[in-house]
Amino acid sequence: MASMFIEARDLWKIYNIDGVESAALRGASIAVERGEFRCIIGPSGSGKTTLLSLIGGLEKPTKGYLRVGNHLLHEMRDPELTRYRNEMLGFVFQMFYLIPRISIVENVELPLVARGVPRHVRREMAIKALEAVGLGNKLHQRINQLSGGEQQRVAIARAIVHEPQLLLADEPTGNLDTENTEKVMDLFMKLNKDEGITIVMVTHNMELTKYCTATSKIRDGKVVETIRETSVT
Ligand SMILES: Nc1ncnc2c1ncn2[C@@H]1O[C@H](COP(=O)(O)OP(=O)(O)OP(=O)(O)O)[C@@H](O)[C@H]1O
Numbered sequence: 749m750a751s752m753f754i755e756a757r758d759l760w761k762i763y764n765i766d767g768v769e770s771a772a773l774r775g776a777s778i779a780v781e782r783g784e785f786r787c788i789i790g791p792s793g794s795g796k797t798t799l800l801s802l803i804g805g806l807e808k809p810t811k812g813y814l815r816v817g818n819h820l821l822h823e824m825r826d827p828e829l830t831r832y833r834n835e836m837l838g839f840v841f842q843m844f845y846l847i848p849r850i851s852i853v854e855n856v857e858l859p860l861v862a863r864g865v866p867r868h869v870r871r872e873m874a875i876k877a878l879e880a881v882g883l884g885n886k887l888h889q890r891i892n893q894l895s896g897g898e899q900q901r902v903a904i905a906r907a908i909v910h911e912p913q914l915l916l917a918d919e920p921t922g923n924l925d926t927e928n929t930e931k932v933m934d935l936f937m938k939l940n941k942d943e944g945i946t947i948v949m950v951t952h953n954m955e956l957t958k959y960c961t962a963t964s965k966i967r968d969g970k971v972v973e974t975i976r977e978t979s980v981t
Pocket residue numbers: 763764765770771772790791792793794795796797798799
């Protein structure tokens with residue numbers, strides 16, 4: 749286990765809604781090696797997004813052990829979690845959350861503004877990220893001039909612009925047709941193989957497990973099975 753990049757042991761997440769407790773995770777354990785492209789599948793409400801949110805430091809576990817790299821997330825407070833997210837992580841969601849009024853390259857630069865990266869360095873990094881997703885020729889177009897698939901590729905460029913070690917994706921192709929889904933998956937495989945980014949992706953789409961190095965099934969808040977390098981049927 750020591751060589752694992754992500755190690756979660758017996759993770760619980762209990763939400764309290766108006767005094768009523770409800771457990772989204774009930775002792776989930778998972779281990780992901782550096783350089784993996786891991787899929788997480790499972791029925792609606794089984795805890796996939798909650799697990800991703802804990803790994804991403806967006807939520808804190810109620811109890812359990814969670815380490816990413818040398819960060820012990822279960823012990824960290826909000827400022828440390830923010831630093832962890834800024835340094836290590838990129839997030840991609842089903843919705844693209846892009847800003848329509850500004851250009852593509854400006855959208856991709858935005859996370860670097862928050863990180864205090866100087867203007868000329870920002871532009872260079874944003875162009876590099878957009879070239880990596882195949883949009884180097886559309887830097888100055890507006891978001892509403894792009895297809896859904898292209899918009900998701902801009903969102904991916906924005907997620908990788910600061911060169912994160914870990915990319916967390918929650919239903920990244922949920923809004924895309926088959927052709928664009930394949931393009932986004934090919935792009936994830938390229939980022940995983942060529943740039944060495946570890947990827948953890950939550951999906952409902954069983955077809956997509958063929959792109960992953962391993963697939964973990966989650967049910968009722970627990971990881972019940974992990975299958976390596978084969979499609980789960
Ligand atoms: N912020 C929250 N407050 C209260 N309950 C929550 C919260 N987030 C999630 N839950 C509950 O926790 C359980 C697991 O939710 P989660 O979103 O992790 O499941 P999921 O497997 O990602 O589902 P889906 O595939 O439908 O997105 C659900 O019952 C959900 O209602």
